[in-house]
Amino acid sequence: MSLDKKEHIIDAAIELFSEKGFEGTSIRELAAKADVNLAMVNYYFGSKDKLFEAMVEHKVSFMRGRIEELEQDKTLNELDKMDRIVEGYVERFLSHPQFHKVLQQEMLVSQREEMHNRVIGIFSQNTHNITSIIEKGIRKKLFKKVDPQLTFATLIGTINQILMSRSLCNVLTGKNENFDPYTDEHFKKRIINHLKQLLRDHLLLH
Amino acid sequence: MSLDKKEHIIDAAIELFSEKGFEGTSIRELAAKADVNLAMVNYYFGSKDKLFEAMVEHKVSFMRGRIEELEQDKTLNELDKMDRIVEGYVERFLSHPQFHKVLQQEMLVSQREEMHNRVIGIFSQNTHNITSIIEKGIRKKLFKKVDPQLTFATLIGTINQILMSRSLCNVLTGKNENFDPYTDEHFKKRIINHLKQLLRDHLLLH
DNA sequence: TTGAATTAAACAAACGTTTAATTAATTTTT
DNA sequence: AAAAATTAATTAAACGTTTGTTTAATTCAA
Numbered sequence: 425m426s427l428d429k430k431e432h433i434i435d436a437a438i439e440l441f442s443e444k445g446f447e448g449t450s451i452r453e454l455a456a457k458a459d460v461n462l463a464m465v466n467y468y469f470g471s472k473d474k475l476f477e478a479m480v481e482h483k484v485s486f487m488r489g490r491i492e493e494l495e496q497d498k499t500l501n502e503l504d505k506m507d508r509i510v511e512g513y514v515e516r517f518l519s520h521p522q523f524h525k526v527l528q529q530e531m532l533v534s535q536r537e538e539m540h541n542r543v544i545g546i547f548s549q550n551t552h553n554i555t556s557i558i559e560k561g562i563r564k565k566l567f568k569k570v571d572p573q574l575t576f577a578t579l580i581g582t583i584n585q586i587l588m589s590r591s592l593c594n595v596l597t598g599k600n601e602n603f604d605p606y607t608d609e610h611f612k613k614r615i616i617n618h619l620k621q622l623l624r625d626h627l628l629l630h
Numbered sequence: 631m632s633l634d635k636k637e638h639i640i641d642a643a644i645e646l647f648s649e650k651g652f653e654g655t656s657i658r659e660l661a662a663k664a665d666v667n668l669a670m671v672n673y674y675f676g677s678k679d680k681l682f683e684a685m686v687e688h689k690v691s692f693m694r695g696r697i698e699e700l701e702q703d704k705t706l707n708e709l710d711k712m713d714r715i716v717e718g719y720v721e722r723f724l725s726h727p728q729f730h731k732v733l734q735q736e737m738l739v740s741q742r743e744e745m746h747n748r749v750i751g752i753f754s755q756n757t758h759n760i761t762s763i764i765e766k767g768i769r770k771k772l773f774k775k776v777d778p779q780l781t782f783a784t785l786i787g788t789i790n791q792i793l794m795s796r797s798l799c800n801v802l803t804g805k806n807e808n809f810d811p812y813t814d815e816h817f818k819k820r821i822i823n824h825l826k827q828l829l830r831d832h833l834l835l836h
Numbered sequence: 837t838t839g840a841a842t843t844a845a846a847c848a849a850a851c852g853t854t855t856a857a858t859t860a861a862t863t864t865t866t
Numbered sequence: 867a868a869a870a871a872t873t874a875a876t877t878a879a880a881c882g883t884t885t886g887t888t889t890a891a892t893t894c895a896a
Contacts, residue, residue: 463876532794596754
């Protein structure tokens with residue numbers, strides 16, 4: 425069993441699921457894209473559902489967050505931590521835009537309930553840590569009395585909005601249709617700057 | 631031809647598409663939910679694709695925005711206008727959460743290209759108007775030199791994030807699983823307050 | 837009596853999955 | 867080290883369902 429081939433299939437799955445959706449992708453075109461026989465998908469993964477689960481686990485394991493340790497860190501104040509979180513999120517999301525589109529789709533639909541809950545679990549994992557940091561900043565009177573939970577929704581929602589559709593992103597920023605915003609370093613910095621400034625404005629006392 | 635029945639089908643379509651996706655919903659279960667014969671869907675709408683288009687047009691016509699006229703308004707300053715935009719968006723989105731989930735899905739996938747572009751068109755319609763208001767506020771030195779386009783992404787992204795999944799929203803806010811945040815007036819005001827404060831912090835000079 | 841509305845049944849195509857046969861690789865035995 | 871035996875990988879073909887759609891017959895309303 426070549427691990428290469430398994431990964432080939434997973435890569436093809438991410439690409440197709442992200443642009444056609446899970447139900448909108450047939451195993452036949454997936455196998456064609458991965459350049460393997462139709463039956464190999466079920467041979468390796470058991471079923472289409474299990475391929476999906478395997479894909480998620482494979483990618484999630486790649487992106488284990490440093491956010492928990494960040495919360496414990498004593499050398500940084502809360503604003504510094506928020507800066508690191510912004511950098512980390514933007515970096516991570518823009519490096520895997522297709523995978524995150526798949527996750528967004530799965531959050532929207534509750535068709536495959538088990539996976540739906542799994543994905544919500546992934547996203548909500550960091551919810552507590554980040555709101556805790558904001559709450560601590562408030563207690564230390566470094567931050568204003570903002571709504572920590574909705575502030576987190578704003579952070580993650582902004583990035584998701586940008587990631588949602590390449591063409592929507594280009595319409596928004598006035599770029600032409602075939603520009604790829606997700607690989608553009610200048611655009612990445614622009615997002616980071618915007619979010620850092622937004623959080624500064626919103627969180628810091630004046 | 632009873633208009634009731636057509637609307638019945640459209641209502642069932644919104645409900646099912648929003649929780650199962652377009653491809654994940656069969657015409658058979660749709661007809662069952664709408665309490666009509668299987669063949670009636672194609673009889674009325676021609677095809678599943680055309681039903682989708684009809685559903686979008688039907689709902690969009692219900693929500694024609696007042697944002698264009700708002701931009702022209704001379705009696706309000708730019709901050710007031712942003713407040714109105716926040717109120718209008720939150721009101722509109724929370725009144726039709728399922729429909730907006732369908733739109734989000736369609737933005738994510740580019741499967742039905744025509745519809746994909748149609749939905750992007752709907753969303754980008756207001757992009758220009760709102761960024762114009764922000765830019766005008768900047769020129770008048772009422773606003774800081776923010777990133778108008780990403781500020782808009784933050785506004786719309788925050789609401790989309792909340793709308794994305796009921797259970798995710800409940801996890802975020804610490805509510806129990808069967809709470810319905812979209813019909814809760816208190817929660818609606820909470821969102822509006824957060825966004826207004828966020829924009830004030832971000833836009834206004836200090 | 838004419839035309840629209842409604843139905844149950846059937847259609848072909850596409851779907852995920854399984855099977856049974858074949859090839860390739862690995863292990864065991866000589 | 868070569869041959870035999872065993873296991874794993876790969877294939878083309880077929881399976882039974884489900885899909886969106888159409889048909890042809892029937893009911894209803896004007």
